[in-house]
Amino acid sequence: MNNNIIATTSARARILTDEEIAEIDHEIDLYPDKQAVGLEALKIVQKHQGWVSDESMLAISKYLGIPISDLEGVATFFNLVYRQPVGRNVILFCNSVSCWIMGCKSMRAHINDKLGVDFGETTDDKEFTFLPVPCLGDCDKAPVMMVGDDLHRNLSKESINKIISEYKTRS
Amino acid sequence: MVNKPLTKNIDMSRPPLDMAAYEKNDGYQSLKTISGGLSPADVLQIVKDSGLKGRGGAGFPTGLKWSFVPKSNGSPGQRYFVVNADEMEPGTFKDRLLMEGDPHLLLEGIIIGAYTIEASVAYIFLRGEYKVSEERLKKAISEAYEKGYLGKDIQGTGFDLDIIVHTSAGRYICGEETALLNALEGKRANPRAKPPFPQVSGLWGKPTIVNNVETLCNLPGIIAYGVDWYQGLSLGKDHGTKLFGISGKIKKPGCWELPLGTSIRELLEEYGGGMQEGLELRAFLPGGGSTDFMLPEHLDVKLDYDEIAKVGSRLATGTMILLDNKTCPVGMIGNLMKFFAHESCGFCTPCRDGLPWVDEIFNEFESGRGTEKDLKILHEHVDYLGPGKTFCALAPGATAPLGSGLKYFAEDFERHIKEKRCPYD
Amino acid sequence: MAKIIVDGIEYEVNPENNLLQESLSLGLDLPYFCWHPCMGSVGACRQCAVKQYRDADDKDGTLVMACMTSASDGAIISIEDEEARGMREKVIESLMISHPHDCPVCEEGGECHLQDMTLMSGHNYRRYDKKKVTHRNQYLGPFINHEMNRCITCYRCVRFYDYAGGKDLAAQASHHHTYFGRHQDGVLESEFSGNLVEVCPTGVFTDKAFSAQYARKWDLQTAPSVCVGCSVGCNITPGERYGTLRRIVNRYNSEINGYFICDRGRFGFDYVNGEDRVEAPSIKKGLQVEVLSGQDLESAIKGYAGQEVIGIGSPRATNEANYALCSFVGKENFYSGMADNESEASRLILELSRDKAFHSPSIKEIERADAVIVLGEDLTNTAARIALALRQSVRNKAKELAESINIPVWQDAAVKELAQHERSPLILLSNYATRLDDVASDSIIDSSEVLSQIGYAIAGEISGSRVSCALMKNPYR
Ligand SMILES: Cc1cc2nc3c(=O)[nH]c(=O)nc-3n(C[C@H](O)[C@H](O)[C@H](O)COP(=O)(O)O)c2cc1C
Ligand code: SF4
Ligand code: SF4
Ligand code: FES
Numbered sequence A: 001m002n003n004n005i006i007a008t009t010s011a012r013a014r015i016l017t018d019e020e021i022a023e024i025d026h027e028i029d030l031y032p033d034k035q036a037v038g039l040e041a042l043k044i045v046q047k048h049q050g051w052v053s054d055e056s057m058l059a060i061s062k063y064l065g066i067p068i069s070d071l072e073g074v075a076t077f078f079n080l081v082y083r084q085p086v087g088r089n090v091i092l093f094c095n096s097v098s099c100w101i102m103g104c105k106s107m108r109a110h111i112n113d114k115l116g117v118d119f120g121e122t123t124d125d126k127e128f129t130f131l132p133v134p135c136l137g138d139c140d141k142a143p144v145m146m147v148g149d150d151l152h153r154n155l156s157k158e159s160i161n162k163i164i165s166e167y168k169t170r171s
Numbered sequence B: 001m002v003n004k005p006l007t008k009n010i011d012m013s014r015p016p017l018d019m020a021a022y023e024k025n026d027g028y029q030s031l032k033t034i035s036g037g038l039s040p041a042d043v044l045q046i047v048k049d050s051g052l053k054g055r056g057g058a059g060f061p062t063g064l065k066w067s068f069v070p071k072s073n074g075s076p077g078q079r080y081f082v083v084n085a086d087e088m089e090p091g092t093f094k095d096r097l098l099m100e101g102d103p104h105l106l107l108e109g110i111i112i113g114a115y116t117i118e119a120s121v122a123y124i125f126l127r128g129e130y131k132v133s134e135e136r137l138k139k140a141i142s143e144a145y146e147k148g149y150l151g152k153d154i155q156g157t158g159f160d161l162d163i164i165v166h167t168s169a170g171r172y173i174c175g176e177e178t179a180l181l182n183a184l185e186g187k188r189a190n191p192r193a194k195p196p197f198p199q200v201s202g203l204w205g206k207p208t209i210v211n212n213v214e215t216l217c218n219l220p221g222i223i224a225y226g227v228d229w230y231q232g233l234s235l236g237k238d239h240g241t242k243l244f245g246i247s248g249k250i251k252k253p254g255c256w257e258l259p260l261g262t263s264i265r266e267l268l269e270e271y272g273g274g275m276q277e278g279l280e281l282r283a284f285l286p287g288g289g290s291t292d293f294m295l296p297e298h299l300d301v302k303l304d305y306d307e308i309a310k311v312g313s314r315l316a317t318g319t320m321i322l323l324d325n326k327t328c329p330v331g332m333i334g335n336l337m338k339f340f341a342h343e344s345c346g347f348c349t350p351c352r353d354g355l356p357w358v359d360e361i362f363n364e365f366e367s368g369r370g371t372e373k374d375l376k377i378l379h380e381h382v383d384y385l386g387p388g389k390t391f392c393a394l395a396p397g398a399t400a401p402l403g404s405g406l407k408y409f410a411e412d413f414e415r416h417i418k419e420k421r422c423p424y425d
Numbered sequence C: 001m002a003k004i005i006v007d008g009i010e011y012e013v014n015p016e017n018n019l020l021q022e023s024l025s026l027g028l029d030l031p032y033f034c035w036h037p038c039m040g041s042v043g044a045c046r047q048c049a050v051k052q053y054r055d056a057d058d059k060d061g062t063l064v065m066a067c068m069t070s071a072s073d074g075a076i077i078s079i080e081d082e083e084a085r086g087m088r089e090k091v092i093e094s095l096m097i098s099h100p101h102d103c104p105v106c107e108e109g110g111e112c113h114l115q116d117m118t119l120m121s122g123h124n125y126r127r128y129d130k131k132k133v134t135h136r137n138q139y140l141g142p143f144i145n146h147e148m149n150r151c152i153t154c155y156r157c158v159r160f161y162d163y164a165g166g167k168d169l170a171a172q173a174s175h176h177h178t179y180f181g182r183h184q185d186g187v188l189e190s191e192f193s194g195n196l197v198e199v200c201p202t203g204v205f206t207d208k209a210f211s212a213q214y215a216r217k218w219d220l221q222t223a224p225s226v227c228v229g230c231s232v233g234c235n236i237t238p239g240e241r242y243g244t245l246r247r248i249v250n251r252y253n254s255e256i257n258g259y260f261i262c263d264r265g266r267f268g269f270d271y272v273n274g275e276d277r278v279e280a281p282s283i284k285k286g287l288q289v290e291v292l293s294g295q296d297l298e299s300a301i302k303g304y305a306g307q308e309v310i311g312i313g314s315p316r317a318t319n320e321a322n323y324a325l326c327s328f329v330g331k332e333n334f335y336s337g338m339a340d341n342e343s344e345a346s347r348l349i350l351e352l353s354r355d356k357a358f359h360s361p362s363i364k365e366i367e368r369a370d371a372v373i374v375l376g377e378d379l380t381n382t383a384a385r386i387a388l389a390l391r392q393s394v395r396n397k398a399k400e401l402a403e404s405i406n407i408p409v410w411q412d413a414a415v416k417e418l419a420q421h422e423r424s425p426l427i428l429l430s431n432y433a434t435r436l437d438d439v440a441s442d443s444i445i446d447s448s449e450v451l452s453q454i455g456y457a458i459a460g461e462i463s464g465s466r467v468s469c470a471l472m473k474n475p476y477r
């Protein structure tokens, strides 16, 4: 069967790195249908590039044969696919109910003060992007947030100060 | 005899048991029982007899669910087994514990389930943020392949199984089992119409079972130690043990495995150590963000599916969220509504356009601009977003805390209107 | 046939359909958005809520979506039920919370499904006083205008686009920010994109060319007509105002175009309004062109008596015009405007279509075919509406699978999900890749010679008499 997409220009597609391709190919083996790999591919590219640019979208669309508007429909559906550049560290801050009861509002205000950014914003030095996230499943240790892949529990103003300065020195 | 089958191996202060240690502790015993001569139909009967009910929220009998998969008559064709590990219900933190604490237990449960419905591929649909779970599950899976518990012809039964970890990218609706299937297929995670049920036409149109992590963790014990043992674990009508969690302003928030039928009072006082100094319990959501509020007067109700239903709520995930007397109930419900409005998939009208209105009204209440008209509209939405009116159960879930909250905290809503501010601020 | 009771009255219905479709066929008023007669049901808008009762003793009933419920024998429903009415009114109210209420300047005004349904559902006062959601619009090309703020999120546009095999329009984002558009600005690629104007129940997608010289529907003079874009003969309704043709819309014909026409038919009429169009018999004198009145014409004709005059007709002109010209110059001096071989082929086609043994299927029949072979024709370019029909014929396999496990065929999403990539056979034999390749089970690309040989071989197989290719007369040689 000829599954050609007679679709949009792919002139601006970037070239996927060998690493990205190897990881995407690995995922292709795990599913009976390439469409299933769309989200995986977005996440793989995001892991390597930090975010998913239009050029990356086109590259994935082309590589997997998924129409670009369908892929965009998936990318924009999920909370954790970033279609805009983000900072080196993404703070996923739980603002769901248990954390709210345990005072996440003032923790948010504290981060806000400390970094000068609110939800959806990135610091001028591109160090941190601050995003809300639904319940992180650690409600008995609320308030909770993730920075990158790491979870930080029982947040207090002091622990937040420490966490932020650690990540700053790390990069 | 084992009395905490779900958590007996869990000690969060160390890494989870590896294959050798897990096996030493009776691990993968059930596979030996199966390869000793249990057919898929035999296992199905055992699971039915055990009375196990799904732990994902709806409490649907697991054996009955499996029995809807069409009879294979020897040629099952492609079937899929899917694990719902998307845990995103606010206030729910039990599946994480199981996956981080004892990944092999889940794998063993998956193997039993897949064997029963004759599925050769299982996907674990894992919440993307659960990085530690991902890493530990993947490690356990590779150990299981090495040991021959996964792959081709497992334990000489002629049964093949591959387990694949799929990590999601953060949407609560993916926990709804049919939306989950769409997400796994790489589509937008809108739910599907039922019927047809996934047991008949599920993943890629093939017969599929979706079960919650905790549900599956019950299976190894049931097969290894039998139905009588399992039924003897609980104190009430429902069988087995369950994970119960508490969050909110209690002395010792946490998650414990207890017999079904334990009283709520015992959970809160013995395990949670009672409310924090100077605070009183005002109300609680018994099983996550989409259950109805219960009141202190319900503390002697048993943690049992039917008992909780009798007082108008649901056991659901069994993870409680406590509201104390110094926290604003309107603010708490408002927080939940914001969550549901944001997590609506956008497919059906009442949920997509109704919840944001509800959310906007809560914003007004919080900033002291709520009106009687707003309150009336909130009441209307409880009915409008209810079961049968929306396409899936997300919006009806939102009406649980909303409807019960409007009933129990009517005075608080009125005070917000009259005082033109939040009286708790 | 099955019997159902609606608000106490018994009706005969087709149990293979859903309750919405049957209620509408019975002439009952039940509002709806996401259901479409060609595209089936998905249950998204929740506008078609009715009460269903288990039996005569059931006084409470349960709310169901009519479009998602079979019109099975013995079904008892109420459209008038108060709860059902209340639900429908609430649905409209929520659909309208972010609607801009810009009806006075909206091109859809007066022929808007949303206006009609709003009225029918009894929502007449806006209570929503919070912030509205607004969207950016996209440039979608010269034909279609995009005004997303009017969207009620019924998902029809993207479902139609998929129905027509288009790949560059999809739902984006989610919750109440759900957006329907391309991944970026750009001309819509589907050759059926114009149908969005009619499929969208409100004014999100509108006819851009028409809007440039807009007239309300009731200010247009319309008449039933047939499209001249190709030989399919889709039924259309052209609309005229002040002597110019302003737009063309689909006119339902169950055997031919049904609800859809192609973009050439819809948008390709501008030549009609062209300034240099010859609208009356004229005569060219030097550089001057003079229009001839009836009398002048006759005398002009007489003036040529006895001279060698040839007449060049055109397959694009009407039969009447060609006939008139032919009888004027005489058969020997008339040229139809078609090359001999084309003319011969047309003659053959005409002959065959008069032959009772040769069945020329209607589009409706094509849509129902089990298997289709297309020999040497790029249908998308020559008879687009048939290409659209073929996209439906390949779905018959899916419907068959669905029926085998009792999924009603109108359960659109469920049928697609079950069938995945299973399709009925569609074999394309063509000189080059075509737009239908994506749904073809086989696309054979080769020279005309080879393709016609395959054609003869197939004909031979069917007739049972293996005719040697060489013996057949090939009009293309
Ligand atoms: C909006 C929504 C979210 C859900 N989220 C989850 C979830 O995160 N995990 C889960 O196991 N079940 C979740 N469910 C329930 C599932 O749809 C399904 O009932 C469950 O996975 C079945 O497993 P069980 O029979 O083992 O309980 C959710 C349901 C809804 C409506
Ligand atoms: S209730 Fe409707 S909009 Fe909400 S999540 Fe379910 S299908 Fe989507
Ligand atoms: S653009 Fe029109 S057809 Fe598409 S979802 Fe919105 S209202 Fe429906
Ligand atoms: S509510 Fe924050 S982790 Fe659960």
Ligand code: FES
Residues within 6 Å of the ligand: C020, C031, C032, C033, C034, C035, C042, C043, C044, C045, C046, C047, C048, C049, C065, C066, C067, C068
């Ligand atoms: S028409 Fe029935 S739900 Fe949309």
